[in-house]
Amino acid sequence: MSEQEKFVVVGAGAFGTALGTVMALDGRSVTLMGRDPSLMADLRNDRVHNAALPGVPLPDLLQFSAEPDALEEATIVLFAVPSQAHADAARHYGPYIHRDAAVVTAAKGIERKSGLLLTQVLERELPHHPLAVLSGPGFAGDLARGLPTAMAIAANDQAIAERLARSLSTPSFRLYASLDPVGVQLGGALKNVLAIACGVVEGAGLGDSARAALISRGLAEMSRLVVAMGGQPDTVRGLSGLGDLVLTATSHQSRNLRFGIGLGQGEPADMSGGNLIEGAYTAAIAASLGESHHVELPVTEAVAAIIEGRLDVRSAMEQLMSRPITTE
Ligand SMILES: NC(=O)C1=CN([C@@H]2O[C@H](COP(=O)(O)OP(=O)(O)OC[C@H]3O[C@@H](n4cnc5c(N)ncnc54)[C@H](OP(=O)(O)O)[C@@H]3O)[C@@H](O)[C@H]2O)C=CC1
Numbered sequence: 001m002s003e004q005e006k007f008v009v010v011g012a013g014a015f016g017t018a019l020g021t022v023m024a025l026d027g028r029s030v031t032l033m034g035r036d037p038s039l040m041a042d043l044r045n046d047r048v049h050n051a052a053l054p055g056v057p058l059p060d061l062l063q064f065s066a067e068p069d070a071l072e073e074a075t076i077v078l079f080a081v082p083s084q085a086h087a088d089a090a091r092h093y094g095p096y097i098h099r100d101a102a103v104v105t106a107a108k109g110i111e112r113k114s115g116l117l118l119t120q121v122l123e124r125e126l127p128h129h130p131l132a133v134l135s136g137p138g139f140a141g142d143l144a145r146g147l148p149t150a151m152a153i154a155a156n157d158q159a160i161a162e163r164l165a166r167s168l169s170t171p172s173f174r175l176y177a178s179l180d181p182v183g184v185q186l187g188g189a190l191k192n193v194l195a196i197a198c199g200v201v202e203g204a205g206l207g208d209s210a211r212a213a214l215i216s217r218g219l220a221e222m223s224r225l226v227v228a229m230g231g232q233p234d235t236v237r238g239l240s241g242l243g244d245l246v247l248t249a250t251s252h253q254s255r256n257l258r259f260g261i262g263l264g265q266g267e268p269a270d271m272s273g274g275n276l277i278e279g280a281y282t283a284a285i286a287a288s289l290g291e292s293h294h295v296e297l298p299v300t301e302a303v304a305a306i307i308e309g310r311l312d313v314r315s316a317m318e319q320l321m322s323r324p325i326t327t328e
């Protein structure tokens, strides 16, 4: 099956380049689609993406294009652009995507303007395509170096989820099919917010015990929102919940964790540094989804308030520690 599929990855940043690389390393026909023609020409010639994946050689089989008509042949299109850019990218590239092609979001966030999950954004912009979400623990650098990684791929349709899991898996990149796109997407989006919280704890020197408490209480609030929004509670114990939370809450490779460490050390919330901090965009919209679905998300709310400058770290900790004593 996979040898008949043609893949285009939209978004020539760290994750898009890594996805293209891991599939091309396994002999797939894959084109990386970027919006800067000179970058795409450099990647074609230099076979390294110094800005996104320094020191990682890009395989000969990986093709590069800035021409959207390269999408016309694709049977599977992966969007690896920031969450807030999904609507723009879908509008721009949509007319070139074959009507039968499956479209997969590989981003981890929620559209801020609408509160929609990214498969819902794609459904709005690209109706009638089979849609899925890829999410789970895996840093771009690890994937592209061929280190072992496992993620979930979720769709409402079992045949699509299984086809994508088979088509995208490689010997180093193992995908598990899921029928819970809501749970898988909320896992990916909320773990970024919780990783910021863990960074705050680390930056403020509050100790590893506090981090472990945050991971486990964070997972509880993730589970509450997943259930309230129609997902499956078990999903949060999987790759795109606990798996990704443990990775990003503990590894300094995580941009969200590092951003949180800065906040914990008293730095202002500044997202202009060139690094994509998805959790900083997700925190407020996730908190308001919690409100509209009548579920408590105290950690997410605290992160949103710290980022917006409404709460300092010490008061946030006092608030979290003084919540009513309850059962686990
Ligand atoms: N990096 C990682 O380890 C992982 C990232 N992810 C997720 O993947 C998503 C992308 O992250 P990542 O690759 O790291 O981010 P990067 O900032 O490295 O790359 C984002 C890419 O998207 C492009 N882009 C931005 N806006 C648009 C647009 N409107 N149309 C077309 N292209 C656009 C950017 O192009 P330009 O440079 O021209 O602005 C850039 O190439 C995020 O949601 C992230 O959470 C998931 C797993 C791992």
Ligand SMILES: O=C(CO)COP(=O)(O)O
Pocket (backbone or CB within 6 Å): 108, 136, 137, 138, 139, 140, 192, 195, 244, 247, 248, 253, 254, 255, 256, 257, 276, 278
């Ligand atoms: O999602 C990721 C790994 O699974 C990447 O995390 P960061 O965006 O925090 O770097």
